[in-house]
Amino acid sequence: MDIKKICLAGALLGFVPVSAQESQSFQEFRQKILDDYQEFRKTILAHYADFLNGTWHEYEPMMPLEKTQTPKPMRVPDVKVSKPVTVPTNLPKPVLATLPPSQIPPDAQIEEPQPPSEESPADDKPVSLFDVPKPIVLPEAKDVVPPGIKVKPDLGGTPLLAALPDIPRPVIADEPEDDAPAVDETEIKPAEAPEESRVGKEPMKFYGMEIWVPEVDFKIMYSLGKVSDFARHWKLLDEQDVADVALSSLRPKMNELGLNDYLAYEFLCAYMDFKFPEASSAPKMSAVHYLLTHMGYDARIALATKTGDPLLLIPADQMIYGKVYLTLGGEKFYVLTAPGVNPMGSPIATCDLPKVANQGKRFDMRINGLNFPMKEHKFNVDYGKLHLSGVVNENLMPVVYRYPQMDTADFAESVLDKKLRENLVTQVKEQLSGMDKVDATNELLQFVQSGFSYATDDAFHGFEKPYFLEENLFYPKNDCEDRAIFYTYLLWNALGVENQLLCFPGHESASVALPGDIKGVSYDHEGKRYYISDPTYIGSRTGQCMPQYVTTAPKIDLTLPK
Structure with missing residues (x-):
């Protein structure tokens, strides 16, 4: 078992209930594993120049890799120009999005350094894999x-x-209108650093x-x-x-x-x-x-x-x-x-x-809250019974503008500004309180459909540009995957509605698990009934699906809650 697997196993064992004495022994064992790994890394780094000087x-x-080869629709789909399915209809069984395995294939032949043979006796000191780094010639x-x-x-x-x-x-x-909720900007503005903190x-x-x-x-x-x-x-x-x-x-x-x-x-x-x-x-x-x-x-x-x-x-x-x-x-x-x-x-x-x-860490590309100096940009998005207003940190926008493309779920699981999200959730909860979940879901659905203007990434940015949720409140236009990320986040975090982020060919959509008898297009997944709820299909309500996808099995990118 390699070092990574030992550490992972140790981390998982940390969740097993044990007595105080056993817990202390385990903590000592885990610390020893971590200390051994650090020493192992130090040995690698001490010889890294030899590797660089080798073969x-x-x-x-x-x-x-291309995320998709199916083009997105240039014009936003609208129920007025199509005939959405409204009778109960089952979609083909959805499939889970999976990533190809990244581990070394079992048939990969990798040459490892060997200890000295009898014909070439070793010195008295123990054999080290790093004394004479021997290169791997990969296939x-x-x-x-x-x-x-x-x-x-x-x-x-x-x-x-x-x-x-x-x-x-x-x-x-x-x-904002007079009756729009006030935004407490004092919680968002950072205090300026004192001059003495800049010494040195x-x-x-x-x-x-x-x-x-x-x-x-x-x-x-x-x-x-x-x-x-x-x-x-x-x-x-x-x-x-x-x-x-x-x-x-x-x-x-x-x-x-x-x-x-x-x-x-x-x-x-x-x-x-x-x-x-x-x-x-x-x-x-x-x-x-x-x-x-x-x-x-x-x-x-x-x-x-x-x-x-x-x-x-x-x-x-x-x-x-x-x-x-x-x-x-x-x-x-x-x-x-x-x-x-x-x-x-x-x-x-x-x-x-x-x-x-080869025991180093991979890069985790997801973002979990940035804390950059604030440059306020006010936003107001208004449709139906919902009005969202506040400030977004404009300094974040250049940082993530050319961020490497990932799967849609990775953008959905990333967070740029935690306080901004808390503010959005609070506003949605307050404005849709008292409504049943089906009505609140449809109110939020049509807010996302009509509160934003539509444009494909190629048309607006000139390249594929998936948004983090916060970017929807900065740019004047967005597309299907941006809306789906925004919608599904608020569905669960503000309304408590379980949902799934879905991918059809050339289109990102969503579905919701709601109680009651909802007519329209749905599918069963792990014992729950999910109804299509598409934030880009203008004028549609939960259960209505774009006609071209009624016979297509969607790919499930993300389920909320996880």
């Missing part, structure tokens, strides 16, 4: 990359993080925001000439103890901002751009790789061998669409680049690691 192999990049590896292959020459401060993206204009909120700190820019971080003094190379320089650069950072010095200063700030794994990567890129503006992208990417690896991630430094562009490879807990990737040992590694770099068309080279070194 590099080329791999052919895989084309980005998909191609040519060996010579150590002298060139890295892209110094371009004079190539940034790792793109400048502020051009985003569409937000919704301009009308003044310096201001970096992160998506246009001024973020004060502790001053840290270290050096990086200003350019790398060849592949073997990545090992020399790692040693330079090690000699300065950069991992301890920089991470001990930056980690508290990243935690304070609520950064997830991917945004921590982007924050480190912005930090390197700020700290070393004249350095080329290769040493900055190398330094980011160094810090991520010391944070426990299985990130890999890489190179596009035709262009010499430095790259970073990351595994993820979620499927990522629209990004080139490699498959290494049965694991997808997605390619991250500096702005303007296209890794397609060039083989990608990365160093070989022994199997035992």
